[in-house]
Amino acid sequence: MKISVIGTGNLGSEIAFMLAQKDLGDIVLLDINKELAEGHQIDILHSASGIGYSGTVSYASSPEEISGSNLVIITAGAPRQPSMSREDLLHKNAEIIKSICADIKKNAPDSIILLTTNPSDIMLMLALQDTGFPSGRVLGLGNLLDSYRLRSLIASEMGKNITEVEALVIGQHGDRMLPVLSSCKVSGKSLSELLDADKISEIFERTKSAASKLISKKGATVFGPASATVEIAESIIKDLKKELPVIASLNGEYALFEVSMGITGILGKSGLESISELELNESEKKNLQETSTFLKKKFSEI
Template sequence: MKISVIGTGNLGSEIAFILAQKGLGDIVLLDINKELAEGHQMDIEHASSGISYGGTVTSASSSEEIAESDLVIVTAGVPRQPGMSREDLLAGNAAILKSICVDIKKNAPDSIVLVTTNPSDLMLMLALQETGFPSKRVLGLGNLLDSYRLRSLISTETGKNLNEVEAIILGQHGDRMLPVLSSCKVSGKPLSDILDADKIGEIFERTKSVASELISKKGATVFGPAVATVELAESIVKDLKKELPVITLLNGEYGLSEVCMGVTGILGKSGLESISELDLSDSEKKTLQETSDFLKNKFSEI
């Protein structure tokens, strides 16, 4: 299995290291800064004995090196700075992603593409447009990470171990994310049986802002998105067929079409094998419709 990581900054390098830790395949590190990619290659190679990694790590600045990749993970782009929204990155990262998509289409036409670049919902719509790949092979990170964060906040509030907490977020990877109340459970019990509506509302709102808080403290989100990206990648590479939150193109699901946003689905060796529709309340369905309208309008600005 050949996995190429495009962009080897904080997130890309962390993703590459976790891929190596899990032994998911041979890794190509592609970056316009070849010395940076080489440095990360050396660092992973030096750690390989300690993590029992038997694959190869290659650094490159030429997109030809991603040829015959089975999976391409795109992290390249301008990261969020304190005070910025994900949408503030739209124009700059769209230009970067367009160029990358040309390279992927030329050099790795049969690959599955996983996009982490923000704003990820809109970048995924752009990646689909620019590559022309089937939607099941072009996926985005977003609501899995948001679901991690929601689970963490619920765990903290209830004092329960994370392993006892379930929670799913759909919709936009941003302020319009939709925490699905019926999916939130602690030790198998509905969250609404444990916390009152006001407290649940506070947790849901904090989930929307917690990434900005993190960025203001350490400058970037790294470990969470890296682990989430590799969880998606591992289900694909190992054909685990795990049901996970992932950003994809909708084609009638939830009554929505021609828009990319976070849903849940089965991930296997062919990419997204199916989408699972959750039972939503009328207000939750309305939120998804409003999010769809917002994303389509923003995409028209590219």
């Protein structure tokens, strides 16, 4: 299995290291800063004995070296600052993604793409358009990370171990994200039975602002998005058929068309193998409709 990571800054390098920790395949690191990519390559190789990594790590001097990749993970893009929304990165990152997609289409036409670059919903629509790949092979990170954050906040509020918490976030990876209340459970009990509506709403709002708060403290979000990316990658590489939140293109699901946003689906060796539609209340359905309108408008501005 060949996995290429495009962009080896804080997030890309952590993803590469976690891929090696799980021994998921041979890793290629591609970055405009070749010295940085080579440094991460050497660092991971130095760790190989300790983490039990049996694969190879190489740094690419040109995009041609991603040829034959089964999975291409894109992390390259302008970093988000504390005062910025993900949409503030739209135009700058669109140019980066266009260039990368041209390289992938030319050199790794049979690969699955997993994109983390923000705003990831809109960047995914651009990647689909520019590569022409089947929609199940162009996926984005976002709502699995949001779900991680929501679970963490619920566990903290309830004084529970996070393994006792279930929660899903779908929709936009941004201010319009949709925490699905019916999915939120603690030790098998519905969150709505354990907390009042105001407290639940407060937790949902804290989930939406979690990334901005973290960026203001340490300058970037790293471990959470890296963990979520690698969980998705592992399900694809090992054909685990895990049902996970992932950003994908919709074609009739939730009565939405030609838009990409967070949904839940089965992830296996061919990418997104099926989409699972959740039972939503009317307010939640309205959220997705409004999110679709917003994302399509933003995409038209590129």
